[in-house]
Amino acid sequence: MILNLCPNPSIDSYAWMNNLVAGQSNRISNIKEYPGGKATHIALALAELGTESMLYAFWGGSSGEWIKKECLKKGVYINGIGLKDNNRKCYTFLSENKAFNNTEILEPGPSLNKKNWEDFKQGYVRLIEHTSIICLAGSWPRGISADTYAELIQIGNNFGKRSILDCTGKQLQNALEIGFFGLHLNEHEAMSLCGSANMEDLLKTLNGRVELVALTRGSKGLELFYRGKLITANVKIDEVISPVGSGDCLTAGIAYGVANNFSPSKIATYGVACGAANCLNEDLGMLHLEDVNRLLPQVEVKEIIYEQ
Template identity: 45%
Template sequence: MILAVCPNPSIDTFAYLPSIKLGLSNRIEKIKEFPGGKGIHVALALQELVADVELMGIWAGATGSWIKNSCTNQGVKLSGIDIQGSNRKCFTFITTESESDHTEILEPGPQLNEIDFKEFLENYKNSLRKASMVCISGSWPSGSPRDACQQLVKLANQGNVKVFLDCTGEQLENALKEDVFGLHLNESEYLETCKDFGENAFEKIECLALTKGKEGLELRFNNRQIHAKVILDKVISTVGSGDCLTAGICFAVNKGMPIEEIAKFGVACGAANCLREDLGMLYKNDVETLYDRVEIKN
């Protein structure tokens, strides 16, 4: 089983209106809502790939209930804790007069306290017993320990469970003090981390996935390096593509595939997300079609 951990779930809300006029009333014409948070996207992608996956989150309020219902309706098994407050909503306002204009307004989300985190750790330990891999993705709620990711990695290592990370900043810095099997960063995140901590920060990473937008994926695994990309005729939305790529890599690694297949599968999953309007979602038949089109360079 792959355990997908999403510490900070959200409802991703896309609101469409003609224009935004500051200081005046603005009428929204259409709203679309999707379950959000990097770990949510990973879990939904793995579920579509028919993987054995469990989604562990920190759930709060009516928004948390909506997110959970959306995931269970798609067949995802859930675990985690319920806390006071409300999970965040992340609003993207799209002006139909110029759809390239996207304005984001992000809610703060719930407050995690020490008792909540201890309960979360106990739930995490229980889920780890069933897991062969854990994928920890995204940010943490306010009040979380600065070494929250590190604590989860350490517990997984004690249980000989591979950990794949997709996070940045202080959480990543502390997590890298432990043995981390895999890590996904985009190119700008990688360069920023190298600037802050040096390239040797990644020397213990066995599986390092660097995404470079249209340039594709650079995958370093088992002392080998490979480049993979696929060209799409049309892109509908790239939101969540990195998370779908993470899901594809975790799925392929968990199946014991060789590096070429891991790279092709990851790229196909990330690209499949671009073909659909649903955020952070892919369809298995798209992955299968794209897989054979992925170009590999050693």
Template identity: 45%
Template structure:
């Protein structure tokens, strides 16, 4: 079973409007809402691939209840900690203006009380008993200790559960003090990590996935190296593609696939997310078709 951890879930909100006029009233013409947060995207993708998965998160208020309910509607097993406050909303504003970039406004989410993290950690430890891989993704709520991710990694290592990370900043810096099986970084995150910690900090990571946008995936897995990419003619949205790629990697590793198939699942899952308007989600049928289109580079 793959245990996915989403410390700071969100309601991802796409808001469509003709243009954004600063200092004036702006009328939204259409809204779409999706359960969000990197760990949730990972869990939903693994579930769609028919992998065994459980989602653990920190949930707050009516927004947290909506996110949990939406995930359960997809058939996900959901657990974790309920705290005071309200889970965040992440708004992406989309306009009709030519060459307009998506504009994001992100709420902070709840603040953990002093004992909240210890309760979450205890729940995580109990959930580990059923897992052979744990994937920890995304940011942490306000009030979380700076070594929150590191503490979870240490617990997983004590129970001999492989840990796959997709996080950055101080949480990643501290987590890398422990044994980390897998890590997904984009190119800028990778450069920042080796600038801060040195390349030696990543030497013991068994599965290191470096994504480079249209250039695809560079994967080091058990001392083997491979590069893979997939070119799409039409892209609807890339939001959540990195998370779906992480899901594909974890799914393939859980199935004990060889490096070529691990790379294929990662790239195909990341690409499948781009084909639908559903934010941060993929369809198994798309993945199956795209697997045969993955190209390997020398």
């Protein structure tokens, strides 16, 4: 089973509006809601790929109940800690008015106390022995220290489990002090981490503290470093309907490949196919297996000579 840790799940909404006028009442004409949070998307994609996938999170109020119910419908196992305050909602506004089309408004989510954290950590330890890979992704609610991911990764390391991390800022920097199996980041995140979007510069900064590095470049595809090999992979699609969550689905494809002991090239192929499949439908952060299977043979993969 792959365990997906989502500290700050959300209800993600597409909201249609004709215009947005400051200081006046603005009406949403239509809204569609989806279960959200980076690791939520990963868990949903893994379930669609046919892998046992568990989502471990803080579940807040009626919002948390709705997210759990939607994930259960799609074959994701659910576990975690209940909170009184609601999980957050995140809105993406769609409009013909380009000035605010794709504008996002993100709620902060609930606050956590020390007991919430200790309960969460204890539950995490209980689940680890049944886990092959741990995917940790996204932001944390308020009330948590900047070394929280590092502490959870250390627990995983102590059990001999492989962790794949997708986060930024102090949480990432502190986790790198511990060292872990896999890291997914995009060009902007690489720039923030090491001042460069070049894979070789990134690997020098990481200095062996991560075994697998997935660097995504949007429409330019993926660079994957694993087992001493540097792989580039990309696939062309005719139309991008929604890119939201494509990076999370790519992480799912990589975790799926690692869990099945695929070669570095095949892991990169699955990552790219899953990320692209997400772009082919308007459902936020979701993919369909038939799209993945159709895209897999179309992925262009190349091994780059890399001198360490």
